[in-house]
Amino acid sequence: MATEVAADPAHGLANQDVFSATLLELARANPDILVVTSDSRGSGKLVPFGRELPGQLIEVGIAEQNLVGVAAGLASTGKKVFAVSPACFLTARSLEQIKNDVCYSDHPVVLVGISAGVSYGALGSTHHSLHDFAALRAIHNLTLAAPADNWETRGAVHAAAAAPKPVYLRFGKRPVPHLHCEPAEPFAFGRAYRLHDGDDLAFLATGETVPRALGACRRLASEGIHARLLGVPTLRPLDEAALLDAARTCAAVITVEEHSVHGGLGEAVASLLLHHRLAPAFRIVGIPDEDTVTGSQEEIFNHYGISPEGLAQTARDLLRP
Amino acid sequence: MSTADQRSGPAELSRRANRLRGRVLRAIHLAGAGHTGGSLSCLDLLTILYHRVLRIDPAHPGDPARDRYIQSKGHSVEALYVVLASRGFFPDADLDTLCRYRSPLVGHPTRKTPGIEQNTGALGHGLSVAAGMALGARLGPHPFNVYCLLGDGELAEGSNWEAALCAAHHRLDNLTAIIDHNGLQITGAVREVMNVEPLADKWRAFGWEVREVDGHDFETLCGTFDALPFAPGKPSLILAHTIKGRGVSFMENQAGWHHRVPKEDELRAALAELESTAATPAPHGH
Ligand SMILES: [Mg+2]
Numbered sequence: 001m002a003t004e005v006a007a008d009p010a011h012g013l014a015n016q017d018v019f020s021a022t023l024l025e026l027a028r029a030n031p032d033i034l035v036v037t038s039d040s041r042g043s044g045k046l047v048p049f050g051r052e053l054p055g056q057l058i059e060v061g062i063a064e065q066n067l068v069g070v071a072a073g074l075a076s077t078g079k080k081v082f083a084v085s086p087a088c089f090l091t092a093r094s095l096e097q098i099k100n101d102v103c104y105s106d107h108p109v110v111l112v113g114i115s116a117g118v119s120y121g122a123l124g125s126t127h128h129s130l131h132d133f134a135a136l137r138a139i140h141n142l143t144l145a146a147p148a149d150n151w152e153t154r155g156a157v158h159a160a161a162a163a164p165k166p167v168y169l170r171f172g173k174r175p176v177p178h179l180h181c182e183p184a185e186p187f188a189f190g191r192a193y194r195l196h197d198g199d200d201l202a203f204l205a206t207g208e209t210v211p212r213a214l215g216a217c218r219r220l221a222s223e224g225i226h227a228r229l230l231g232v233p234t235l236r237p238l239d240e241a242a243l244l245d246a247a248r249t250c251a252a253v254i255t256v257e258e259h260s261v262h263g264g265l266g267e268a269v270a271s272l273l274l275h276h277r278l279a280p281a282f283r284i285v286g287i288p289d290e291d292t293v294t295g296s297q298e299e300i301f302n303h304y305g306i307s308p309e310g311l312a313q314t315a316r317d318l319l320r321p
Numbered sequence: 322m323s324t325a326d327q328r329s330g331p332a333e334l335s336r337r338a339n340r341l342r343g344r345v346l347r348a349i350h351l352a353g354a355g356h357t358g359g360s361l362s363c364l365d366l367l368t369i370l371y372h373r374v375l376r377i378d379p380a381h382p383g384d385p386a387r388d389r390y391i392q393s394k395g396h397s398v399e400a401l402y403v404v405l406a407s408r409g410f411f412p413d414a415d416l417d418t419l420c421r422y423r424s425p426l427v428g429h430p431t432r433k434t435p436g437i438e439q440n441t442g443a444l445g446h447g448l449s450v451a452a453g454m455a456l457g458a459r460l461g462p463h464p465f466n467v468y469c470l471l472g473d474g475e476l477a478e479g480s481n482w483e484a485a486l487c488a489a490h491h492r493l494d495n496l497t498a499i500i501d502h503n504g505l506q507i508t509g510a511v512r513e514v515m516n517v518e519p520l521a522d523k524w525r526a527f528g529w530e531v532r533e534v535d536g537h538d539f540e541t542l543c544g545t546f547d548a549l550p551f552a553p554g555k556p557s558l559i560l561a562h563t564i565k566g567r568g569v570s571f572m573e574n575q576a577g578w579h580h581r582v583p584k585e586d587e588l589r590a591a592l593a594e595l596e597s598t599a600a601t602p603a604p605h606g607h
Contacts (some may be wrong), residue, residue, distance in 0.1 A: 034460075058456060061490070066449045066483035073453020076438065078385065079460065096443055097480075101450055105432060105440040 012150040012178045015171040015208075016114055020045035022157040023082060027056050033080045033161065034058060038067040043173070044084040044114050064089045068097035068111070075107035080161055087113025087129035087170055088120070095135055102166050103141040109167075110160040116146070116170040117207065117258030118292070118300045129170075130287050133235055134263025136168055143189050144235040146170040146207035146258075151180040152233045155187020163189070172208045172258075174297055179210060179231065192239035198226030201281075201315055202246035205256035206232045206265050209285075212301060213256050215308025220315055227315060235265055240272060247273050252281035252318045256306060258297075261286040281318045285311065329372045331539035337407065338368040338539075339599045342568045343592050344403045344416065350588045352419040354428060358565040358578040360400035362503040363470060365537050366561055367404040370468060374546045379409040382435050386463035389454045391439050393447025393481075394472035394501060395429040396580070402426055402434065410436035445478025447471065448498060452488045455496035455556075466549070469498045474506025477515045482527070489528025494550040497557040498529070501536065503565035507579045521560055529558040536561030569594055 012018075027033040027049065035041075036058045041050050050057040058074070060067050064085050071083035083090070090113050091098070102109045113132060120127035136144055143165065147153040153171065160167040167189075179195055195210065196203075196217040205213040210231045217227040230246055232239065247253050253273070255266035266284025273279065285306060293303050301307055305314060329337070342364055349355030371377075375388045392401055399419065406413045411434070418424035425433040429442030439450050451469035458465045471481065488496050500520065508514050517523075521531045530551035534541050542561075551557045565579075566572030569591040583591060 055460075058491075060483075060487050063483035063487065065445075065480040066452075066487050069446055069449025069480070069484065070453035070456065070487065072439075073450040073455075074457045075453075076389075076450070077454055077457025077460075079457055097446065097449070100440060100443050101446055105450075 011175050014173050014175050015147055015150065015153040016045050016173050018150045018153040019112065019157055019169070019171050020049060022154050024049045024052065026157070026161050027053055030080065031056065032078065034074060034082070036060060036067055036071045036074070036081060036083045038062055038064050038085045038089070040085045040114065043086060044112070046084065064093040065097050068094040068109070069101050071109045072097070072101035072105060072107045075109045080108070080110070082110045082112055084112040084114060086120070086127065087116035087132055088127050091129060091132035091135055098136070098142070099139050103139050106141060107166065108164055110163070111166070111168045113168065113170045115173045117172060118287070118297050119172040119174065121295050121297045121300045124294055125292055128292055130260040130292065132170065133257070133259050133265065137236060137263060137268065141166060142236070143167045145189060145233050146235065147233050148207055148210035148231050149176050149179040151178065151183065152187060152231070156233065159187060159189050170207065172297070174208070176208055177211045179214065189234045190237040190239055191234065192242040193231040193233070194228065195231050196227060196229035198228040199249050200226045201252035201254065201319060202228040202230060202250040203254050203256060203311065204230050204232050204243060204246065204265065204269055206235065207258050208297070209256040209258050209301070209306050212306050212308055213311055216311035216315065219308055219312040225315065225319065232265060235268060238268060238272060243269055243272060244276055244278065247278045247280050250280060252315065254283045254285060254311065254314055254318065256311060257286045258306070259286050261288055283314055283318055285314060331543050334368050334372060334539045334543075336599065337372060338365050339568070339595055341368060341403050341407055343595045345399050346569070346583055346588055346591050348403060348416045348419050349399055350583050351417055352421070353582055354420050355399045355582060356396040356580045357583065358505065358572060358575065359394065359397040359472065359501070359503070361567045361569065361572065362536070362563040362565045363394070363397050363501040364400045364404070364567070365539065365542070366470065366499055366501060367400050369539065369542050369546060371404045371408045373543065375468070376465070379436065382410065386465055388465050389438050389451070389467045391447040391451045391454070391467070391469045392430055392441055393444065393469055394475055395441035397501070398428065398430050401430060401437070405434065405436040408436070444472070444475040445480040448481055448484035449487070451496060451498070452484050452491070452493060455488070455493040456491060458495055459493070464495070467496045469496070471498055471500050472506070473500055473502045473504065473511050473517060473520070474514065476500070476517045476520070485524065485527040485529065488556040492554040493556045494552070494554055497549055497559065499559040499561055501563050502560055503563045505565045505574065505576045505579070507576065509576050524558045524560070528555060530555045531558045531560060533560045533562065536563035537567055568598065
């Protein structure tokens with residue numbers, strides 16, 4: 001079952017900032033924690049890390065294939081390695097290194113895709129990562145997580161540092177609101193978190209789309225529609241029990257992600273539900289299969305209906321008899 | 322501390338390599354699959370690594386202070402399996418399971434096999450991983466050396482050159498790359514498919530200390546490996562001139578034997594030739 005947590009709309013930091021601060025705390029106490037960067041310490045907010053712990057930051061230059069191979073080799077010697085690079089490059093340029101050097105060879109590297117999704121929205125599709133869940137879901141032996149807020153980020157970095165297996169973490173660069181207030185239990189991979197209660201329909205959202213889905217729940221509540229929101233920070237392993245419970249209880253399910261509608265959370269949930277003979281009214285909301293519009297992350301989200309009003313409207317349409 | 326087994330000398334290494342060539346051919350024949358030419362070209366290099374150079378102990382394959390060997394040209398795995406078995410990492414009889422259903426002896430190296438450090442087979446991956454291991458060795462607490470075998474055709478993969486830059490930049494003098502320079506790849510001559518020359522100059526320009534050697538002359542090879550690292554603060558490169566199909570006259574320098582499997586009569590002829598070579602060792606070099 002998902003955990004019930006309250007939400008606080010007050011804005012927090014960018015998840016990337018929380019990632020780097022958390023990692024610095026962990027690395028101060030554990031000299032085996034290393035960061036490998038591909039000229040990415042600035043965008044990864046790792047300049048303070050490099051200044052304070054220069055012996056624990058290894059620079060490989062603009063060479064993402066080498067970044068991942070070096071990280072695998074370091075991890076094989078017992079180091080806890082975080083390989084940090086923009087998600088767009090890390091998960092496409094180095095996909096074969098992720099597949100073979102890390103996952104197939106089973107070295108517990110933490111791959112950190114920064115400025116993920118459409119964080120670099122205005123810079124064009126070279127800098128978007130809308131393929132990473134799809135590509136990585138088809139590779140065995142890799143936990144996949146896209147934290148939504150600062151609490152999930154902090155928890156995911158701790159969990160990744162302790163993981164005996166490879167992990168991919170995906171972070172954005174804009175400040176995000178707090179969603180979890182005084183959570184009853186620590187973050188764990190494979191858990192979904194109930195962020196809004198309701199039994200009429202369910203939003204299953206991941207990453208930085210979660211606050212938008214929460215906004216939709218509140219709009220719908222004022223109209224008498226009771227929407228459940230499950231935050232799904234871990235795409236693999238999925239919290240199958242929580243997702244199936246939502247699909248059994250609610251007449252409609254809407255998945256939301258900062259990713260192509262192909263191969264991400266939506267299709268993972270669709271597959272799960274069909275395997276359990278569940279067929280609620282269903283929509284996958286994400287970035288459609290087209291030349292992606294450019295602009296800020298916010299503008300791109302609004303353009304594709306990943307906004308409180310856009311998602312509320314998708315819900316109204318889906319529930320209309 | 323793990324050690325190489327008695328640091329075999331050139332004559333003993335040469336005799337052993339001759340025997341192992343026959344074992345490679347028998348394993349490939351039985352499996353009906355394998356990379357014959359490249360396995361024979363790198364077999365002498367693997368023999369000296371595992372029977373003289375590497376500080377390893379088959380009884381303690383996970384010793385954190387062990388030297389590491391990464392075979393970036395993963396397709397020549399049959400030579401590696403045969404040498405690992407000869408070094409005592411697993412029984413010789415296991416070689417007969419090569420490429421069989423669920424055998425740990427897969428057609429490219431995997432860590433399922435005792436003694437293998439990294440899964441390879443996609444070209445251009447090994448040197449980055451080896452560089453990461455060498456960085457890890459330098460960070461401690463256990464210093465060790467890392468060796469990586471590259472093919473010459475493989476060097477068309479750009480990722481090798483990312484790794485070459487990185488190893489020199491980080492001054493990894495505990496890292497040695499060895500190029501099995503047999504001049505051939507699956508389609509034909511490396512020069513014609515995609516010229517990678519001048520290799521020694523390229524690696525020197527990338528900041529490596531280079532030695533060119535006859536990759537089948539154990540006298541020279543022993544002296545070369547004994548001289549590692551070639552220069553403090555620099556990674557070492559051994560450019561080993563080899564012969565694809567080495568040891569079997571009708572396989573030598575034939576691109577067609579890249580992954581051709583010897584038939585019954587070819588196997589018999591090859592084993593007979595290797596036996597007569599063992600009886601009257603050819604002069605060193607070629
Ligand atoms: Mg070759």
